[in-house]
Amino acid sequence: MNDRAPQKLWRWRTVARIRRSLLALLVFGQTAIASYYLLWIMPYHGGTAVEIGLLVLFALLYAWIAVGFWTAVVGFVLRLMGGDKHSLLNRYSSDDLENTPLVKTAIVLPVYHEPVHWTFSGLKAVYHELECNGQIEHFEFFILSDSRNPEIWLEEQAKWHQLCDELGAHGRLFYRRRGVNLNYKSGNVADFLRRWGRRFKYMVVLDADSLMSGRTIVRMVQLMEREPQVGILQTNPSIINGQSLFARLQQFGNRLYSSLFATGIAAVQMGHAAFWGHNAILRVEPFMQHCGLRKLRGFGVFEGPIMSHDFVEAAYIGRAGYEVWLEPGLGESFEESPPTLADELSRDNRWAKGNLQHLWILCFGRRICLAHRMAFLNGIMAYVASPLWLAFLALTTVAAAELTLSPIEYFPAGHEGLFPLWPEWRPEWALTLALSTLALLFVPKFLAIIDAIIHGLAKGFGGPWRLFLSVWVEIVFSVLLAPIRMLAHSRFVIASLLNVSLSWAGQNRTEETGWREALITQAPGLIMGGSWAVFAWWLDVSFFIWSLPVAVPLILAAPTSVLLSRVRVGQAIRRAGLLLIPEELAPLPLLKNAAENRAQPASPWSIGRFEQAVLVPLVHQQQLALARPDRHSRRAVRLNSLVDQCIRTGPAALNKKQISELCQDRVALAELHRRAWIAPTESYWGQAIARL
Known part of the structure; x- marks a missing residue:
């Protein structure tokens, strides 16, 4: 460790405590005010069990979205000030980093039943990037297969041989397929480390859909060399190559909004950042020593191998005294989005179970720092927020039914005495609370527009006006998708707690959603949304109007799912100049190279x-x-x-x-x-x- 390291360690930890305390004050202070408003909006001011339940659920959900809001605000302010001066990149000049020598680094690509030609063509583009940078001698590539279907892994082996011949990469590009694929992706990486980990100081982990420029990979190695206390350095991947309307919405939202959110998250987490499992560089020796994942010893979902390994590995390496950093300024790191809503929900089904497992580590993990525990909680809430929202809607319906169908309770349970509790209504307070909630959800989107204009990025999104229209298109579909995701995630959480087994499959990257599939999968939402709307209409017209933002998207879930999966609709939106991203208008050489590789037809064979x-x-x-x-x-x-x-x-x-x-x-x-x-x-x- 260099002489400056102890001072830097002390400084960033102090800054991090101040920032986290300020964030907590803003979130909990705002939540307390909003909860107070709700308390006095409710007719009995929390005097009934239903109202207490509503208040608790509201406070949890409001705090959850307030964290996102203030994170975006922090990111907006820091970018306005020229970036976070405490980030890793801002500690060194470009010349300092350029003069930092590289060391032996492994680039690993775990695969499982992925489209072979498509996946390997992306890896070929990354190899070519490092070769063009003149740094290829410092890197070795490993394809780590868990594929079980012989038609797929035989194709993987043939394509690997072909790549070695094309690139002259014999002795630099390796392939291994495990005989027994234990513990999913983390087990695959662990198998690699046991065999070859001691040969390398660093390891860059890619996903099947990952692309990283040679410049970014080299800069990551140089930063790790300059910062010996950093165990994991994570970049912020941008989503690319969206063809369907759904994928284009995802990549537009990611590209525009992530600048604020990633900057804000990095500024608050600092050296206690999360790890997302790919597009990151890891210091091999401490990772091997401290990040072995034992099976959980609980019950049900809390028993067996850890499915979502990345957050746990970040917490374990942090527990060992190493730092984990997210550095948004690195850039030129890419991944892809599932092409359809159905594919996203299929992926979320696995992630929900994996994230819920973190509850066991959150409660019983030893010597894990508070920041990483909060990262666990954040990941858990990403899915648990849905059943909480569903429960909130259910209690709201019960409260509305009680007010409409039951006589007024002047002496509700727990309220005894000579004086009755008179129900009160404060519509102006309700309007204020509703507007504040909407502001938490939508103000960050418009801050992102301002940020893009200030930093000269609006042109990459088609210009200011097209950018503004694109945000509104994204908002409309976000409103349509939110209740659908809520219902699906609620089902996933319940299934996970019941320990329903899951299959692990490769990601679909091309198929559209058919009407039959959409009608079958979205039928529960259609029935629930339609029934709720009919009941709300029968109960009270005002309550019916209040229910529409949730009921209508559920009723329209099947046609929404089909429409979003259509490639021709996504391409029509692109031709109209909407939902554009800078990488489409001015693609990097890396992206051009990958696209050209993937466009080349695979060798035709008349036999399997x-x-x-x-x-x-x-x-x-x-x-x-x-x-x-x-x-x-x-x-x-x-x-x-x-x-x-x-x-x-x-x-x-x-x-x-x-x-x-x-x-x-x-x-x-x-x-x-x-x-x-x-x-x-x-x-x-x-x-x-x-x-x-």
Whole structure:
């Protein structure tokens, strides 16, 4: 550690305490005022059980959105002042960083049933970036596969060989597929570290949809070299390549609003930032030493492997005395959005269970600092806020029904004495409270417009007027999507608490949502929204009008889901100059390169990947080199039987596990190759050879 480190450590911790205290004062002070307003808006001023429940739920939800509001305000003010002077980037001049030598760094790409050509083409673009920067000798690339489908992992291996040949990357670009994929992505990375971690000082983790420029990767390594106390350095990825309307909405909102929110979050968290699991650099030695994830020892969802590992790893490395920083100023870091609402909700289903597991660590984790505990709470609330909102709506309905259908209670439960409790209504206070709540939700969006204009970024969004219109389009669809997400997330939270098992699958990147799928998946929302609206109409016209912002989106959930998934609608919006982002109007060389790589068609074959591994000499030799040479006698008998069956009837008679066994055994694969090439012309293999 350099001589300045203790002083910097003391300074940022002091600044962080001041900022967090100020944020807490603003959030809880504003929440207390809003709760006071609600207390006096309610007819019995908290004198009934229903009103107490409403007050508690309102305070939790209001504080939750107030945190987001004040985080955006902090980000807006800091950007107005030229950035956070306490950030890592602002500690050093460009010359200081440029003169910092690089060290051996691994770039790892965990994959699981991803589109192979698309994913590997993105990695090729990242490799090419570092090569063009003249820094490739400091980096090695590792593709870490957990794929189980032999058609996919055989394609992965073939594409890896192809990339090595194209890039001249033999000895620099590696591929490994685990035989047993324990503990999801974190287990895959842990397997890599056990085998090769000691060779590297740093590790950059990518996702299948990640792209990072060579300049950003190099700058991250240089910052880590300058700051030996930093264990994880996280960038803020921008969403790109949105084609459907849904994806375009996501990437526009991310690109415009994240400048404020990321700057604000980084300024408050400072060296206690969260880790999002990708587009980040990790110091390998302390990560290996302190971030091993034991299985949870609780019950239900709180038992077994940790699914959302990233926040936990940040907390553990922070517990070991290392810092975790988010540095929005790095830039040129990208990822992609799920193309449809259905795909986003499928992903959220997994994330909800993983984030709820953090409740166990939040309560029982030892020596975890308060800031990381708050990060756990923030992630939990991202999903728990939905059932809280649903409960708030339910209690509101109960309160409205009581006021309409039941006689006025002058002596509610808990209120005894000679004097009655007279119900009061304060409509002007209710209006003020509603406007303040709307301000928390929407003011940050318009601050982002002002920020873009001030910093000369509006042109990248199509100009100020198109930017303004785009924000309104995004607001309309945000209002439509909020109740749909609320209902879905509520279901996910309940299912997680009941420990309903989940399947882990690769992300869909191309398919649109059909009407049948949308009607089936959104039917519960349609029934609930329609029933609630009918009941509200029967109960009271004013309550019916109040229910519409939630009921109407639920009723329209199916057509909304279908519309948002349509690529042609997204492209029409783009042609109209709306929902644009700067990377579309002036793409970086990295993005151009990745797009060109992905646009190149994959090599056409008239037979499947397994047939190629058996028949095509070059592919067969590559697979033999990767297969296991040794075999036990008992296993050999079974494999010989599978070879006989495969020759007689073809691979259709075998399941995926059996095909994988054949491909991974050198003797069995060689025997298949020999016998397939001498098979009769009318047999399956004879016809496959003819197709070649």
